[in-house]
Amino acid sequence: MSLQKLTDFSTYKLSILDEQGKVDEKLLPKLSNTQLVELYSHLINLHVFDEKALKLQRQGRIGTYGSCAGQEACTVGTAYAMEKQDWTFPAFREHGVFMTRGVPMVNVFQYWGGDERGSKVESDMNCFPVAIPVGSQPLHAVGCALAMRYLKKDAVAIGYFGDGATSEGDTLEAMNFAGVFQAPVVLVCQNNQFAISEPRSLQTRAETIAQKAIAFGFEGIQVDGNDVLAVYQAMKQALEKARAGKGPTLLELYTYRMGDHTTADDSTRYRNKEELETWRKRDPIVRFKTYLTAIGVLTPALEEKIMNEAVSKVERAVQAYETMPAPSPSDMFDYMYAQLTPELAEQKKNFLAHLSRVNNASSSKSGEGPGFP
Ligand SMILES: Cc1ncc(C[n+]2csc(CCOP(=O)(O)OP(=O)(O)O)c2C)c(N)n1
Incomplete structure (x- = not known):
């Protein structure tokens, strides 16, 4: 008779850029200054888009909208690490995945304006449309990943979902399939601490979401989701691993939903101001800006140029969306x-x-x- 420890069930958390904008040089991803600026521009585009979308909803110019405020680094950082041939399966808060991958902003406005034509993107973009059913995306991504391997394509599939989705059977079944068949997939959980009003603490008793992957026989890693460099680096490594035939990864991007669940929600009814203020200090864009400024990559003039370009890009997209001929009801x-x-x-x-x-x-x-x- 004996009691043996069978295996080591440890999970890791990756963070590279701290709240003061300081980095761990050893962990830095290999990105040129041009790429760093590009990454920052994607974050600003998304931020300006998001603020505009909220205003348009309040003015009745688009429908119910789910803001991604505070979570910008999660979508931009993961999408920036992908190759063109990779396939994305977004839930409903992944506007940044579409835009960073090159889907025109007008399509995203169209979708949220209830115009189905927004979901139709160029066929070589490999972006599936928004899928509202919670927990459906991991299944689609794993299925696609297996198809890619069967077709001998060099493509990885990426499924996005929230912390709430980890309580859905679909997500767990997808993870099991991914593990059993060593699917070339990356499962990206944006743990923004809430599923509408349900806090993360009531979603699962597990200490982390990342550790759930261990039960399915593959690696799960928690990443500081407000650190765009860590998100990019973790995603890059997970993609390389999947592409090399070494199986799936679960990325738990630890972040916070700064806005309401959607414009149909009022989060002041279930969370307190202090928590919000704590997370405001961890803003992913401010943090990255501080770093880029400190290393001399971002100057006030460049910052202004990026902001002005984002504002005019968003205005052009809104104009294109609002002047488009009406869709057919069918x-x-x-x-x-x-x-x-x-x-x-x-x-x-x-x-x-x-x-x-x-x-x-x-x-x-x-x-x-x-x-x-
Ligand atoms: C299968 C299913 N059940 C319920 C809903 C209603 N619903 C929409 S979003 C949501 C919460 C999702 O929370 P989470 O997965 O954490 O994602 P987040 O909204 O935080 O990004 C729920 C319950 C749905 N869309 N699909």
Whole structure:
């Protein structure tokens, strides 16, 4: 009889850039000054986009919107590490993944404006559309990763989800599949401490989300999600590992949702100001800016130029979104599946027949031409 320790179940946390903007030189990723500036510009673009989207929602110019304030480094840092051929499966807070990968900003506004055409991107962009069902993205990513290996493609699939999604069976099944089949996948959990009003402490008793990967036989690592350099570096290594056939990684990006869950939420009802203020001091953009300024890469003039460019980029995208010809109501059926399921085909037929009845009735009543209800 004996009691033996079977294996070492330790998990690690990676952070490179601290809250004062100081770095651990040994851990720094290899990025040129041009790349550092590019990374910073992506963060600023996203930040300006996010602020504008919140205002547009309040003015009734887009629909319900989920802000990514405070989490900018998570999406920009991971997307910046990818190769063009990699596939992304975003949830609903990954605006930064789309834009950093080159999806036009106007598409992102369109999506949040309820225009399905926004989900259609160039076919070589390998970006799946927003998927609202919590925990669905890891399954899609693992399936895609296995398909890529079967097709002998040099592509990694990346699935995004939140801390809330780790309580979903789908996420755990996806992790099991990823481990068993050593899928070339990176599972990116943005642990922003909340699933709507549910705090992380009620989501799981586990000390970290990263450690959940151990149960499925692969590596999980916690990363300071407000440190864009750590996020980039962890993602780069996870992608290289997957590409080399060495299996999946779970990245837990430890961050904080600075805004409400969406514009339909009021987070003052379930969290306190002190917590918010603590996290405000950890702002990922301010931290990176302090570092770039200290090493002489960012000057006030360059900073102003980046900000002005971001503002005009966002304004141009809003203008393009708002001056676009109206979508067809049947678009809601046409931007998800290449081929409609029989149920959806039937719904579409009934919907179009209904529209035509309504339009005929209104045009014979008013004497005006057809219009949509
Ligand atoms: C399967 C499913 N259940 C419930 C919802 C409603 N819902 C939308 S977002 C959300 C919370 C998600 O929290 P988390 O996964 O932590 O992501 P976060 O919103 O924090 O980015 C819930 C419950 C949904 N969209 N899908």
